[in-house]
Amino acid sequence: MLHIDNLTKYYNKKQIFKDLTFSVEKGEIIGLVGENGAGKSTLLSILATLQTPSAGTLTLNDLSYNSDWKKIRKQIGYVPQEIAIWDEFTVRENMLFFEKLSWVKKTEEELRQLCLEMKLDQWNEPAHTLSGGMKRKLNMAISLIHDPTIILLDEPTVGIDLKSKKEIGSYMEKQAKKDEKTIIYISHDMDEIKSLCTRIICIGQDSFYKNLLQNAGKNVLVF
Amino acid sequence: MRAILHSRLLHWKHQIIPLLFWLLLPIIAIIGFTQLMNGLQKDSQIPVGIVLEEKTELALNLADKLDQSPLIRLDILEEEQALRQLEKHELDSVFIIREGYQDQIKKGSRNGLVKSYQSDLSFAYTPVSEMVASYVQEETSRMKTAFTVQQLSKQYELENTWTMEEISEKSKDIERDQNLLRTTFTFENDNEEQTNNSLPSWNKWGLWAIFALLSTLFLFDWVIKEKRQSMQTRFPFIRFSFTSYCLWNTLLYGGLFFISDIITLLVFHFLLDQPISLSKLGSMMSFRLMLVTGTFLLAANMRNRTTYYGIAFIITLLTAIISGAIIPADGIVNQFPIMKWLNPLAPFLNNELNNFWLYAFLLLIMIWYIRKEKSYASYR
Ligand SMILES: Nc1ncnc2c1ncn2[C@@H]1O[C@H](COP(=O)(O)OP(=O)(O)OP(=O)(O)O)[C@@H](O)[C@H]1O
Ligand SMILES: [Mg+2]
Numbered sequence: 001m002l003h004i005d006n007l008t009k010y011y012n013k014k015q016i017f018k019d020l021t022f023s024v025e026k027g028e029i030i031g032l033v034g035e036n037g038a039g040k041s042t043l044l045s046i047l048a049t050l051q052t053p054s055a056g057t058l059t060l061n062d063l064s065y066n067s068d069w070k071k072i073r074k075q076i077g078y079v080p081q082e083i084a085i086w087d088e089f090t091v092r093e094n095m096l097f098f099e100k101l102s103w104v105k106k107t108e109e110e111l112r113q114l115c116l117e118m119k120l121d122q123w124n125e126p127a128h129t130l131s132g133g134m135k136r137k138l139n140m141a142i143s144l145i146h147d148p149t150i151i152l153l154d155e156p157t158v159g160i161d162l163k164s165k166k167e168i169g170s171y172m173e174k175q176a177k178k179d180e181k182t183i184i185y186i187s188h189d190m191d192e193i194k195s196l197c198t199r200i201i202c203i204g205q206d207s208f209y210k211n212l213l214q215n216a217g218k219n220v221l222v223f
Numbered sequence: 224m225r226a227i228l229h230s231r232l233l234h235w236k237h238q239i240i241p242l243l244f245w246l247l248l249p250i251i252a253i254i255g256f257t258q259l260m261n262g263l264q265k266d267s268q269i270p271v272g273i274v275l276e277e278k279t280e281l282a283l284n285l286a287d288k289l290d291q292s293p294l295i296r297l298d299i300l301e302e303e304q305a306l307r308q309l310e311k312h313e314l315d316s317v318f319i320i321r322e323g324y325q326d327q328i329k330k331g332s333r334n335g336l337v338k339s340y341q342s343d344l345s346f347a348y349t350p351v352s353e354m355v356a357s358y359v360q361e362e363t364s365r366m367k368t369a370f371t372v373q374q375l376s377k378q379y380e381l382e383n384t385w386t387m388e389e390i391s392e393k394s395k396d397i398e399r400d401q402n403l404l405r406t407t408f409t410f411e412n413d414n415e416e417q418t419n420n421s422l423p424s425w426n427k428w429g430l431w432a433i434f435a436l437l438s439t440l441f442l443f444d445w446v447i448k449e450k451r452q453s454m455q456t457r458f459p460f461i462r463f464s465f466t467s468y469c470l471w472n473t474l475l476y477g478g479l480f481f482i483s484d485i486i487t488l489l490v491f492h493f494l495l496d497q498p499i500s501l502s503k504l505g506s507m508m509s510f511r512l513m514l515v516t517g518t519f520l521l522a523a524n525m526r527n528r529t530t531y532y533g534i535a536f537i538i539t540l541l542t543a544i545i546s547g548a549i550i551p552a553d554g555i556v557n558q559f560p561i562m563k564w565l566n567p568l569a570p571f572l573n574n575e576l577n578n579f580w581l582y583a584f585l586l587l588i589m590i591w592y593i594r595k596e597k598s599y600a601s602y603r
Contacts, residue, residue, distance in 0.1 A: 050459060073459055082453040088237045097233050100226045101461040101468070146460065 001026050001182060002047070002150060007056035009042055016042050017203055020056070020223050026149075027180045029172060031187060031197035038204030040186045041081065041154055047184065048078040048152050060150065074103055077148030081155050081186075083139045087128040091115060091138055094127055095145070104146040115141050117174075119167045133164025140168070151175065153185035157192060165189070169196050226462070227471040234445065245442045246483045249434035250490055253427055257495055268296035269347040272305035272317040279325035281362060286320075288358055295351065309342050316341045316348040318355055328362050331370065427495060431487065432510065432568050433543045439514040440535035442476065446522035447531055466595040470588075473519045480511050502574040509578050510571035516584035517567075523591065542567065 007020040016039035024030055032040045045051045047058070049069045058065040060072050085094050095111040106114075112123055120137040122130060127138060140156055151172075157165045169192060175181040187193055190209070193200060199219045202209050210222050235242055273289065275282050290297040298305075298314070305317045319338040327336050337355055341348035446469060458465045484507050491497040521538075525531045546568040570578040 048459075050456065076460065078456060078460060080453060080456040082456075084453040084457050086234075089233060093233050093236075097230045098457070098461065100229045101463055103462050142457070143460065148460075 001061050003057075003059045004047075005057045007043075007046070007058065008054050009039065009046065009051075010054045017223055020203075022201065022221055024182055024184065026182055027176050028182055028198045029176045029196050030182075030184045031193040031200040032184060033187065033190075033193060033200060033202050033209045034204040035208075040203060043203065044152050044154055044184065044186060045078075048076055049073055050078070074146065075149045077143045077146070077151040079140045079143045079151070079153040079156055081158070083135050085127050085135065085138055085142065088126060090124050090126050091120065091130070092123050094138060094142060098142045099145050102146045106145060111145070114144060118171045131160075131164075133160035133167075136160055136164065137168065148181075150182040150184070153183070155186050155188070157187060157189060165192065172196065224471065227468070228475060231472055231475050242442070245438040246479065248438050249431050250483075250487050252434045253431050254490070254494065256430060257427070264293065265296065267294075269294060269315045269351075270296050270298065270313065271347065271351055272298050272300050272308060272314040274300060274302045274305050274317065274319040276302075276320055276322040277324055281325040281328055282320045284362075285355065285358055289318075289351070289354065292354070295347075306340065309340055312342060312344050316345045316351055318351070328359070329366050331363055331367050333359060333363050426572070427491065427497060428572055429546070429568065431491075432571055433539060433546075435511070436514060436542055437535065437539040439480070439511075439518045440521075440538065441532070443515075443518045443522045444528055444531060445472070445476075446519060447525055447528050450523070464596060466592055469519070469523065470592065473515060477512065477515050480515065481508070484508070484511055500574070502576075505576050506571045506574045509576050509581055510568075513567065513578050513581035513584060516588055517580060520584060520587055520591065 002024040004020055004022050004024075008018045009016040020043070032044065034040050042051065046053050049065060049072055060075060063072050065072060086097065089097065092108070092112070095115065096108065099106050099111055115121070115123065115138070118137045118141060120134055120141060122134060127135065130138065136156060140153065144151065153172075157168055160168075172183050172185070173196060176183050199221065201221045201223070203223045207222075210220055271289065273286050275286065286297065286299060289295055298308075300308070300317075302319060305314065305319075308314045309317050317340040319340075321336060321338060324336050327333075336359055339348070339352055339355070450465065450469075455465065458468065463471070488499050488504060488507065492499045521534070522531060525534075546566050565579070567578070567580045570576070
């Protein structure tokens, strides 16, 4: 469903990555790994239409990123690395706020259900009183209000406890298996990557991650 | 629009106290100032007692005349009480209008009509007694004139004769018509004259405009709060671009201000006796639109809230000083006529609709919108 062809990105003269070519199918969970500064976030934001590549073509469900980016955005759920929620709002108000502005109408019950599926049950708690893990979940739930078919997550499990990590992990698995969503996510947690991902994309020169994951019997694409 | 309203209401729910504070600040400030000024005026008035032994028209007229003076606080009392208060220095001086006052005046006699008392601490006795004397003189001479006219008309056997009262009224009318001795205060070419027979005059609408500027600036910090970097990643995946989100919300704030402006207008009318008219309403709306558009442009171009608040204060202060809204700045305006044209408050205070700044801001917003819309929403 997602085809990436000879994708290249430069910042000014500096090359971040070159000639990335791969495809991703429905229901896959792709892990994006690489050392700090390798260009993982850059790649993810290009896939999310937030940045443009220097060269190469991208298509999602036969829609071209160049001409149909408006339609493509409706299919993308982008979970930013930096938490983007209203701190003074409760979980409920945060969900309602973004639902009002969303393309898709949802009832309050549906929104609540979405949170509960992630084990985020503090519906009426102000966001600033939530734990780091709960904030991450809310940050993710907001991005999924409009029922995207492809979910792009930038380090969704960074800095949270094991329990929340597992809950987010199993939510992603359920989304991929049951609802056939495509998930691409960045993580530095190799155990998590090993247990969740069907395939792994490794960017950057360093072969540390590649070796580690290949030794664990994983399908690793290296760029 | 409904979606934006719903989402904005969620924000307002959490900001209800600062929201109400800033919305109501201008009107509360003006009411407070008015009270303060009135209080000051009361305190600086000289207490004078008057005793009316007769309650005839002319006697009451004299009491009225004294009461109208802004420098005097007149108490109508019984003689005994008045003298007791004078002894305690609660009154500066006491004037007793004697029985037979009106009759005596009509006869043209001026002796012994008013009896007066002062204490060793009296300092207003002389001017007040001057006032009384001149008033009595006015009345007696008016009566004398009337008497003469009547005599003359009798002598020449004129057909229509007047009564003393009619002649006296007529002469009062003439005095009133020619009464040019009142000083008037006007703001530039303001056509509502404000009679300046009270203590230092200040322009209520001018002061309100300054407070309205300050409150608009402070209420628009939402633009800076909501344009923070992390939130920017949400906008590509919702129905509204950040630019249209901003403009819709600016419109909503405009609506909120419109409601508070209507309330202000009513308060000014019913509590502060300021005339309201369609042109005032119109100029108020154009003024408000100018504030909202200008403030939005400022906030949209700022990143740091603390700096923004600082700039908000500086702008308000500068406007207060150079606009002449509080302190008349005729000197500067006369020297540099362009100042009048550039003064953002002048059209509002002169009840005019057209405001150079409003048009400039609207144009700038259009440019801002087109440019931002291109850079945010395009995918090259
Ligand atoms: N807007 C930009 N302008 C110039 N260079 C940039 C810009 N954004 C990122 N870079 C550079 O591109 C490289 C890749 O950055 P990116 O954020 O994609 O790395 P990353 O793999 O996500 O790293 P991390 O693991 O630390 O999140 C870095 O060297 C970074 O300095
Ligand atoms: Mg990154």
